[in-house]
Amino acid sequence: MASVPAELKYTKEHEWAKREGDRVRVGITEYAQEQLGDVVFVELPKVGAKVTAHKAFGVVESVKAVSDLFAPISGEVVETNGELPQKPETVNKDPYGKGWMIVVKPSSAAEWDQLLSAQQYEQFVSEAAH
Amino acid sequence: MNTPLKRTPLYDAHVKAGARMVPFGGWEMPVQYAGIVEEHRTVRAAAGLFDVSHMGEFEVDGPEALPALQSLTTNDVSALDIGQVQYAALCYPDGGIVDDLTVYRLGAERYMLTVNAGNIDKDWEWVTTHGAVARWRNVSAETALIAVQGPHAEALVGALADRGVTDIGYYRFVHGVVGGVHTLISRTGYTGEDGFELYVAAADGTRLWTALLDAGRAHGVAPIGLGARDTLRLEMRYALYGNDIDATTNPLEAGLGWIVKPAKGPFIGRDAIEKVRAAGVTRRLVGLEMAERAVARHGYPVVRDGAPIGIVTSGSYGPSVDRYIAMAYVAVEHAAIGTEVGVEIRGQAKPARVVKTPFHPSRTKK
Numbered sequence: 143m144a145s146v147p148a149e150l151k152y153t154k155e156h157e158w159a160k161r162e163g164d165r166v167r168v169g170i171t172e173y174a175q176e177q178l179g180d181v182v183f184v185e186l187p188k189v190g191a192k193v194t195a196h197k198a199f200g201v202v203e204s205v206k207a208v209s210d211l212f213a214p215i216s217g218e219v220v221e222t223n224g225e226l227p228q229k230p231e232t233v234n235k236d237p238y239g240k241g242w243m244i245v246v247k248p249s250s251a252a253e254w255d256q257l258l259s260a261q262q263y264e265q266f267v268s269e270a271a272h
Numbered sequence: 273m274n275t276p277l278k279r280t281p282l283y284d285a286h287v288k289a290g291a292r293m294v295p296f297g298g299w300e301m302p303v304q305y306a307g308i309v310e311e312h313r314t315v316r317a318a319a320g321l322f323d324v325s326h327m328g329e330f331e332v333d334g335p336e337a338l339p340a341l342q343s344l345t346t347n348d349v350s351a352l353d354i355g356q357v358q359y360a361a362l363c364y365p366d367g368g369i370v371d372d373l374t375v376y377r378l379g380a381e382r383y384m385l386t387v388n389a390g391n392i393d394k395d396w397e398w399v400t401t402h403g404a405v406a407r408w409r410n411v412s413a414e415t416a417l418i419a420v421q422g423p424h425a426e427a428l429v430g431a432l433a434d435r436g437v438t439d440i441g442y443y444r445f446v447h448g449v450v451g452g453v454h455t456l457i458s459r460t461g462y463t464g465e466d467g468f469e470l471y472v473a474a475a476d477g478t479r480l481w482t483a484l485l486d487a488g489r490a491h492g493v494a495p496i497g498l499g500a501r502d503t504l505r506l507e508m509r510y511a512l513y514g515n516d517i518d519a520t521t522n523p524l525e526a527g528l529g530w531i532v533k534p535a536k537g538p539f540i541g542r543d544a545i546e547k548v549r550a551a552g553v554t555r556r557l558v559g560l561e562m563a564e565r566a567v568a569r570h571g572y573p574v575v576r577d578g579a580p581i582g583i584v585t586s587g588s589y590g591p592s593v594d595r596y597i598a599m600a601y602v603a604v605e606h607a608a609i610g611t612e613v614g615v616e617i618r619g620q621a622k623p624a625r626v627v628k629t630p631f632h633p634s635r636t637k638k
Contacts, residue, residue: 179499180309182589182596183567201618203567205308205588206499227565234307 144172144267147238151254152263153196155212158238159257162245166215166254169242170202170233173267178204181233184226186211186243191219193246195253200243202233211243215253221245280325281416281477289495296498297390297514299326304497311500312591315463316632318492319422321484322501324469325477328392328412330399333382340403341383345375346523346545348536352377357443357460360531362398363541367522367548371395372513374460376445386417388513402540416477420484421467421496421504423635428488429457429468437468442637451483462501464508464634507590509559509599509629515570516557516585516599525553525601555582556607559629560598560615566622568598568615575614575621581606584615592632602626 150158156174160167175181183203193199198210199219222244226232233241248254258266277300286293291302302323304311314320332340341349347360354377362370371391376384387395392412400408420429430437434449437457445458456471472480485495502512509527511517517526522545524532529549534542562568568587573580587598598615606613609628614621 179304180307180589183565205503206303208567208569230565 144176145238146171146173146260146264146267148260150238150260151214151257152260153212153214153257154266155196157212157214159214159254161254164247165220166217166246166248167242168214168244168246170211170237171263172237175234175237175241178202178207178209180205181230184230184233184243186222186226187219189219189222193217193219193244202230213246214257215246215248216250217246217248219244220247278326280323281474282323282325282481285478285481286323286495291495291497294498297326297388299389301326302495302497304499305495308497308499308503309589309591311494311496312503314492314494315422315465315496315500315504316592317423318494319420319424319428319465319467319488320494320496320500321481321488322419322421322496323417323481324419325416325474326389327417328387328389328395328410329415329417329471330385330387330396331378331382331409331411332385332399332403332406333379334407335381336406337381337383340399340406341375342536343539344399344403345373346532346539346541347375348533349375349377349383350536354379355444355446357445357458359443361523361528362395363523363539363545364519365540365544367541367544368519369513369517369521369523369526370398370519372511372517372528376456376458384411390514414474416472416474416480418470418472418477418481418484419461419463419467420470421461421463421465422493423466424488424491424493425465425467428484428491428493429470432483432487433457440468451480451487453480453483455480459637461636462510463504464510464630464632464636465504466635466637502586503588503591506586506588506597506599507592507630507632508634509631511557512586521557521601522548522553524548525555526557553604555601555603557585557599557601558607558626559631560584560587560600560613560624561627561631562596562598562615563623563625564596566596566615566617568596568600568617568622568624573616574600574602574624575616576606576612578621581613587615590631595631597631598624
């Protein structure tokens with residue numbers, strides 16, 4: 143079973159969200175990177191772009207597949223991981239750390255509570271696998 | 273479609289090895305074990321084992337075998353020695369491709385065809401209808417096929433074989449015993465590396481697979497999934513049926529003119545192909561290299577100055593060339609090496625260039 147850190151929140155599209163003060167850091171889960179396989183391309187929005195919860199904010203491509211990245215929460219992008227376009231394999235190596243994608247300044251606090259807990263996400267993944 | 277997926281004799285071995293199994297051409301096949309890029313590199317640096325038992329094998333024999341094959345395939349089967357293999361295509365009357373295949377001359381009047389997994393039923397119908405004069409046997413289900421590819425392939429197969437394999441030339445085969453199993457040892461492959469394709473009875477597949485893996489593991493040999501098989505063949509610009517060639521493409525535009533031998537006599541599709549040859553092809557399958565990190569995929573438009581000039585047939589990151597590469601049909605006037613084009617990816621034209629192929633140098637035995 144892929145690791146699912148307890149302190150993070152999750153989406154059913156396999157993104158994680160981490161609260162850092164009034165901002166939220168976003169990436170894809172260990173399970174997601176395992177399913178994708180070798181990531182060879184990451185496309186992220188620019189700083190200042192608006193993202194909407196459940197809507198695509200970027201693209202990740204592995205050797206075999208193209209996948210949209212979905213925003214866990216609505217808001218403004220205040221930071222992006224500039225290393226990923228050059229080193230997309232970082233997503234495979236460290237999905238919860240150096241493989242982060244964007245930092246969002248949320249526009250709605252309520253959306254946070256709708257995200258899955260680690261336990262809910264783990265349950266969701268184990269059901270999806272069967 | 274609710275047809276259950278077929279499994280090769282090695283299915284259990286793949287699951288045990290932790291492979292990720294996916295549907296492919298009606299089969300449940302391993303797409304990867306350790307990861308596509310790592311497996312790709314294993315093949316180029318050491319050697320890899322591929323279960324390609326899903327591919328089809330037809331035998332044809334008797335005095336009518338050669339005439340039947342001559343009328344079915346584009347290549348000149350009469351040029352084959354016993355023990356020799358030939359790459360060829362089956363074509364429709366309009367020159368479109370039914371399948372690409374290899375033809376093995378097993379004996380004076382005996383041949384074997386190896387065809388793509390997804391085309392077995394269609395090809396069987398085709399050859400037995402249009403080659404009805406000959407005696408055909410579909411041995412696909414009785415046959416397991418294991419490819420051993422990479423610089424260590426010769427040492428690995430040689431160590432397990434009851435005969436030397438060094439002297440087997442490229443596109444030649446012999447019969448021998450490998451790992452205790454009766455094997456047709458063919459010096460062929462789909463990776464651009466030296467190596468073999470080993471045909472055995474289905475019941476012996478797991479035994480041979482295990483023997484190869486056990487003997488090879490210490491030398492870095494590992495099982496390889498279909499994902500890396502695809503990136504390896506892409507770097508060599510080898511066509512994949514269903515991606516780069518199909519019923520709507522002719523062999524000449526696909527760069528397969530070298531397997532079309534009109535001088536041998538009539539065959540299905542000859543007249544149409546010769547008409548194309550006389551008029552000149554209108555598009556050509558070329559290699560593209562992306563100028564930046566961007567994955568061109570099957571079906572993406574190729575553009576120049578905003579106008580469509582072609583279509584991508586295969587594309588990926590090429591681990592050995594460390595570039596983003598693709599194959600595409602482009603109109604002949606834009607097909608010259610060095611031509612700057614664009615590949616439309618999610619509505620944006622990403623810069624690319626027509627380049628010489630193969631993308632990665634071939635290291636097959638000469």
